[in-house]
Amino acid sequence: MGSADQAWVDQLPIEWQHWLIENLERGCDPGEIGRILHENGFKFTDNGLSTRGATDKKTPDSNQKKQDFNLDHLASGNNFIDAQGQVIRLLGHFENPAIFYFEDMLSPQECDELIHLSEQEGKLARSTVVDNKDGSLQLDQRRSSDSTFFNRGENPLVSKIEQRIGALVNWPVTHGEGLQVLRYQHGGEYRPHFDFFDPKYEGSAKHLAIGGQRVASFILYLSDIAAGGGTRFPNIGLEFRPKKGAGLLFANTDQHGKPHSNSLHAGMPVIEGIKYIATKWLRERQYGKS
Numbered sequence: 001m002g003s004a005d006q007a008w009v010d011q012l013p014i015e016w017q018h019w020l021i022e023n024l025e026r027g028c029d030p031g032e033i034g035r036i037l038h039e040n041g042f043k044f045t046d047n048g049l050s051t052r053g054a055t056d057k058k059t060p061d062s063n064q065k066k067q068d069f070n071l072d073h074l075a076s077g078n079n080f081i082d083a084q085g086q087v088i089r090l091l092g093h094f095e096n097p098a099i100f101y102f103e104d105m106l107s108p109q110e111c112d113e114l115i116h117l118s119e120q121e122g123k124l125a126r127s128t129v130v131d132n133k134d135g136s137l138q139l140d141q142r143r144s145s146d147s148t149f150f151n152r153g154e155n156p157l158v159s160k161i162e163q164r165i166g167a168l169v170n171w172p173v174t175h176g177e178g179l180q181v182l183r184y185q186h187g188g189e190y191r192p193h194f195d196f197f198d199p200k201y202e203g204s205a206k207h208l209a210i211g212g213q214r215v216a217s218f219i220l221y222l223s224d225i226a227a228g229g230g231t232r233f234p235n236i237g238l239e240f241r242p243k244k245g246a247g248l249l250f251a252n253t254d255q256h257g258k259p260h261s262n263s264l265h266a267g268m269p270v271i272e273g274i275k276y277i278a279t280k281w282l283r284e285r286q287y288g289k290s
């Protein structure tokens with residue numbers, strides 16, 4: 001960026017300067033960045049930048065002090081962790097990417113209630129994936145599950161689960177997407193994929209612009225199944241079998257916040273039983289309204 005360009009950057013409030021640099025470094029589309037600045041009231045004039053009308057001069061998460069995401073406290077901590085009154089047991093962990101498998105993340109009653117809430121009123125519908133080109137959500141044969149979605153804090157159970165995850169991971173609840181519930185019937189699977197938004201694809205920009213990268217994924221297993229349905233990391237030869245109430249947490253990025261190629265993972269085909277899971281994606285910054 002030349003010095004003439006630099007001048008208008010310097011006129012931005014400091015939170016917006018950080019936001020801009022982070023997004024440019026991450027490879028976000030400059031056009032999309034410009035559109036977001038414009039939407040937030042920043043206007044480009046012949047004299048540089050006019051901030052008149054800028055909405056409160058705050059980035060979506062500027063109230064929050066920037067925190068680095070890492071899971072070191074879990075790797076070096078206790079086997080039993082009290083998260084908001086729920087005693088969760090750490091069964092094992094793996095490095096690079098950081099992966100943790102927990103028992104008793106949810107009680108059997110909480111699993112059943114979440115399934116019940118998802119099944120009612122025909123909420124479950126065929127799952128989608130993000131299109132790399134335009135970022136839209138598309139049906140795809142690589143993901144043959146049904147899913148539904150709960151907004152953050154949509155009901156007391158969802159809220160309780162979000163608080164628990166926040167306490168365990170030590171990450172603000174506001175930095176999480178809503179909770180997805182998925183149902184895989186016989187043969188249902190989610191073929192190998194990444195949960196992060198790859199900055200090299202055009203379609204990622206609009207997702208990265210709201211809340212930044214998906215730094216980690218938390219899968220909660222809501223049902224026991226007799227065969228198949230593990231969550232497999234093919235690059236590192238690791239597979240976790242569903243256990244009702246268990247949780248699998250894994251980082252999608254390395255310690256520098258860059259997408260981790262070994263976070264490639266798959267929901268293996270269900271051979272016997274119905275697999276229900278809830279997925280929570282944790283973002284780098286605040287996602288949506290607090």
Ligand SMILES: O=C(O)CCC(=O)C(=O)O
Pocket residue numbers: 190195217219229230231232265266267268277279
């Ligand atoms: O079904 C699984 O075990 C994996 C689910 C998953 O990868 C996802 O929801 O992103």
Ligand SMILES: [Fe+2]
Pocket residue numbers: 193194195217265
């Ligand atoms: Fe995934």
